[in-house]
Amino acid sequence: MTPSPASSPGTAPLPALSVNALSAPLVAQLIDEAAQLRIAHSRTDEGTVIVDAGVAAPGSIDAGVLVARICMGGLGHVTTRMSAEADPLWPVTIDVRTSSPVLACLGSQYAGWSLSATKEQTGGKKFFSLGSGPARALAGKEDLFTELDYRDHHDCGALVLEVDRMPPHIVIDKIVRDCGLAPDRLTLVITPTHSVAGTVQVVARVVEVALHKTHVLGVDLREIVEGSGSAPLPPPAPEGIQAMGRTNDAILYGGRVHLTVKQDAVARRLAAELPSSNARDYGRPFADIFASFNYDFYQIDAALFAPAEVWVSSLESGATYHGGRVDAALLQAQWGAGSAP
Template identity: 35%
Template sequence: MALNSEAYEIAERMIRGADLLHASVHVRAGVRVVDCGVQSPGGLAAGVEMALAAMAGRGRAWIEPADVPHEHWASVWPKCVWPVVAVESDQPLAACLASQYAGWKVSTKKYFAMASGPMRAAIGREELYNAIGMREQPTVAVGLLEASALPPEDVCLELAADARVDPSKLILLVARTASLAGTLQVIARSLETSLHKLHDLHFDLSRIKKGFGRAPLAPVPNDDLTAIGRTNDAILYGGHVVLEVTGDDESLLEIGPRMVSSSSPDSGVPFLELFEKAGRDFYALDPALFAPAMVDLTNITTGSRHRFGTLSPDIVTASFQPRTTDANVAREA
């Protein structure tokens, strides 16, 4: 099944269960807009569904409780006190790069959003698709918008036109970063972050056969700026990715040290501090920073396993310091 078709089934399931997800459905210029965390409260369940739709059903996402950590996570961060957002995919290029990556920017005079999901494959204008293929000409499309407001009619119509689908066949899932669903679906991008890093490093992506990712679930503040800082810190300093790859070990040993966030001279500084210093411009930041803290490369050809990077619990802990205004993640099921 095509990326957008599979994501569309997930999105329609979300629409049918909107009440249970604490979400709401709006129709704007014929486009169905699912509010998962802008005006509606949303929740963790909505965030998991958003992550599944973002990966076009080509991966899994779930939450692991802090008091019963997965044995693998317990071995790398035994005293982590936060729940963990876990993802895996045995189709990682399709799930993460062709679909989940937030590679499309929506920007008008009155509206801004970072767009992700398989709608990007329908739009197909990113250079990334020249490398990985997977462009689509679907009859339906699904996009995720990380935004502080729901999209107006003109934006909905423009996205439908860009994706070359009838407006009635486009579903947009929207959440602000400072929401439970928004925070979760961003932190569910640990695996995607590692794959995009490998793409930037010109690694042969066909060698990647399977991937797993984990990162701590940040407490949700009231403002998006703080949430952006925390979600990035969760991956840059608390994210652990395991990739199953084929081929020789020499190339893995060469590229591994460049796959982790510590390869950047800016590493070790909380993301929000770096973001403010860069004038709140993502593109002014060192691209090498955008990577998981730790990566394991398991070579299924040779049986070797190589680990690069290290977690920085102190930075994550400082970033996640509880505030009285933070949403109580522990009470939200």
């Protein structure tokens, strides 16, 4: 089945591609290669597949790359590489590119679906996670899908939860219901930030972060034609806040993005306004910033959530504009890249 976006005056619907159909072979690969990827999977009594990519199972970099591709709705290329530079920013880098940047990044990869349950509902601890990936486009619970003029209606779906424990049944039931799926047609992938796979899939959001900042700036998303980016892959951290800090720092201080847009004026503006260095809170490790605001994301200057360095090319003029900078010293200080005695 294919999505059927509704048309509205003054908007151009996203291409009639199904992010869930495109990512389904990747979901099947994740399950089929579970042993090689060092992940585990199980089914609920109702048939929903739960993939453990870092809670009890150790996971792997390869698992994280595949999860990142699923998150992008099958419309993104994600790879790792060793730096060949004499003095690299960091040894291992995540590279991402997509020719459908708005649909891949905002219509699928963006972690915009808030899922929670009280301790009374779970019979234990309260639960909270943000859902990312193609199943978001089935549920359409976010205002963003109205702006994008996009909905998917495929008969199976996958959602990635960045959380350190399995979701309770009440949350699973909600996802199934909101997506309009049979329970056995839903796959949930669990990737804690402090896990190896979780670290990879978060850092692989470097282009998505640029697209979201573009949206926050009020730039017409129809301007964005291509998107590529890279960010250093930090070592996993054993503790959640530290892991969150490292993955955010990788993008905010080490992320590099190249966008291609239609108009020259948009290219100039994005090169000037997109980089994270425009933010009030720029210059400190993210974990320190987070703690200084009592762990409240909404108190942090939203301009901070952006790549460190950008290049923006204009199809109109052929010119490319550059802005921002990488802060290698901050990253290496935080990640312990000292010389062995």
